[in-house]
Amino acid sequence: MIVCEDLHKSYRIGHGRKQVLNGIDLTIRPGDKVGLLGRNGAGKTTLIKLIGGVEMPTSGRVRRTMSCSWPLGLTGGFQGSLTGYDNARFIARIYDHDYADVRAFVEDFTELGRQLRMPVKTYSSGMRARLLFALSLAIEFECYLIDEVIMVGDKNFQQKCHYELFEKRADRSLLLASHSPEFIRTFCDRAMILSNGKAEMYDDVEAGLDTYFEL
Structure with missing residues (x-):
């Protein structure tokens, strides 16, 4: 499981602090789609x-008893001076x-060819997203974190992403952040709404979406 206990997160802005999360509790069980x-x-x-360990909470803690991916959609984790192969x-x-x-997986999945020999800082945003997906999916995780960017590239590449993440790994846990109600309806069995630093969980996805649209 992944258990978030009373998570708080604030950032220093000028002489003050901006509170982003204010006491978040969340449990993701094996196979959950949130x-x-x-x-x-x-x-x-x-x-x-x-949850992915990219940042630390101001207070509270995250307990993980299953392996967790880094956030898909967050491309800042690359070593830009290294090539695609070096990152792999x-x-x-x-x-x-x-x-x-x-x-071998990265070569096949990204379809970037000789570009994999170039520094990642020379890549377009789409190329970076392809590499990020490939590196995430080359390692088998029990829970995948997906931040907004779901599909990139042409239709064939989007279908490849869909198969690898949502069909081949249908038994894995997901935490999926998206503005698309269709994605939430299709791939999630629970919904969590963040608002004013607080979180509310809905076991009924439609009820969660109805509340979200009323915000």
Whole structure:
């Protein structure tokens, strides 16, 4: 499981602090599909970063007993001076996977060809997203964190992303932040609304969406 206990997160702004999350409790069980709803600035990305370990909470804690991906959609984690292949080697080393297997998956999935030999800082945003998806999916996680950016590239690549994440890994847990009600309806069995630093969970996705639209 992934358990968030009384999470608070604030950021220093000038001489004060901006409170983004104010006491968030959340439990994600094996196989759960949780849709994360909230207006821009509500803290969806912040919560996903905390769960993924990209940032630390101001107070509270996250307990993880299942493996958790870094946030898909967050492209800032790349080493820009390294090539696509170098980033794949780095990920393979961190997660103790065979580099040859990771490299083969990245080559096939990204369809970036010779660009994988170039520094990531030279990539377009779409190329970065392809590499991020590939590196995330080359390692098998029990829970995937998805921050807004779901599909990139042409229709064929979008279908490939859909198959790998939502069909092949249909038994995995998901925390999916999206403004699209159709994505939430299709892929989630619970909905959580973030508003004013607080969170409310709905076991009925439609009830959660109805409340969200009334905000």
